[in-house]
Amino acid sequence: MGRSLREAEGAAVKATLTPRDRAILTHLWRHPGASLRELAPAVGLASLASVSWHLKQLNHAGYIKPRPFYSERTNTLTPAGLLAAQGYRVLWWEPA
Numbered sequence: 001m002g003r004s005l006r007e008a009e010g011a012a013v014k015a016t017l018t019p020r021d022r023a024i025l026t027h028l029w030r031h032p033g034a035s036l037r038e039l040a041p042a043v044g045l046a047s048l049a050s051v052s053w054h055l056k057q058l059n060h061a062g063y064i065k066p067r068p069f070y071s072e073r074t075n076t077l078t079p080a081g082l083l084a085a086q087g088y089r090v091l092w093w094e095p096a
Helices: 005-015 019-030 036-043 048-061 079-085
Strands: none
Touching: 019 036, 019 048, 019 079, 036 048
C-alpha cells in the first residue's frame, strides 16, 4: 500500500529547514570549522547535545559532511548546505 496524504505531508515538512537549521548552516559558512561550543551560543542553543542533534539531522539530510569521530571541530558544508546557508532554497539535491 502507498503512503497516506498525511504521511507524505509530514515527510515534506521534515525536508524543509527550520530557522535554527539555517542559522547553523550560516554560522558554519561564515566560520568554517567552528566547534560545538562556539556553535551553541551563536545559534541560541543551550546544550551541546542539542547542537549535536541538529548537526546529525543536517548530516542525514545531506547539508553537511560528517566529521571524524575524534575531531573537536564541526562538520563542513556540502554544496547543498552552502546554497542553503546563502539563503537559496534547495529543491532537489542528489549527491554525486
